[in-house]
Each structure stands twice: as structure tokens, then as C-alpha cells.
Amino acid sequence: MNKAQLIDSIANEASLTKADAKKALDAFVKTTTGALKKGDRVALVGFGSFSVTKRNARTGRNPQTGQPITIKAKKVVKFKAGSDLSDAVQ
Numbered sequence: 001m002n003k004a005q006l007i008d009s010i011a012n013e014a015s016l017t018k019a020d021a022k023k024a025l026d027a028f029v030k031t032t033t034g035a036l037k038k039g040d041r042v043a044l045v046g047f048g049s050f051s052v053t054k055r056n057a058r059t060g061r062n063p064q065t066g067q068p069i070t071i072k073a074k075k076v077v078k079f080k081a082g083s084d085l086s087d088a089v090q
Helices: 005-013 018-037 083-089
Strands: 042-046 046-056 058-061 068-071 074-082
Touching: 005 018, 018 042, 018 046, 074 083
Parallel strands: none
Antiparallel strands: 042 046, 046 074, 058 068
């Protein structure tokens, strides 16, 4: 499902116009991004939670040459599915 399909689905489920559904989705993404940038955790009970974790620097290999390279440390976004979502998928 891409963004346009998600907007259509939200509009149908919530009886909204596509424009309002797009605004709602964009607001969710913007708010979630802002919270994660600050280091906060975003939890949606039953659905899951988004958090930021730090990945340490490590040594990797250049796939073309096989030479070792250093991969810098960075922050990555992590999603953990909630129990309701996990149960619905299975």
C-alpha cells in the first residue's frame, strides 16, 4: 500500500474527504517525526511504538573490493508492533 492508497483508505474508513485524510496523515507523520527527533517515544496502544536507538560504529566490508571500512555510529528509528497488531496479522 502506498501513500495515495492509504489516504483513500483513511478517507473511506473515517468518512472524510481525501484532502482531510491527507492533512491528517501528513500531521501524524510530521508530529511523529518531530517527537522522534527530540528523542521521545511514540506509543499507540495496541498498534505499536516508534522509538530512536543508537547504532554503534562498526567495521564492515566494501562488497566490491572486500576491504574493511568503518561504518559511523548513527541513530535509527525502531518500530515494535503491539499485541493487537501482531494478533491481527497472524
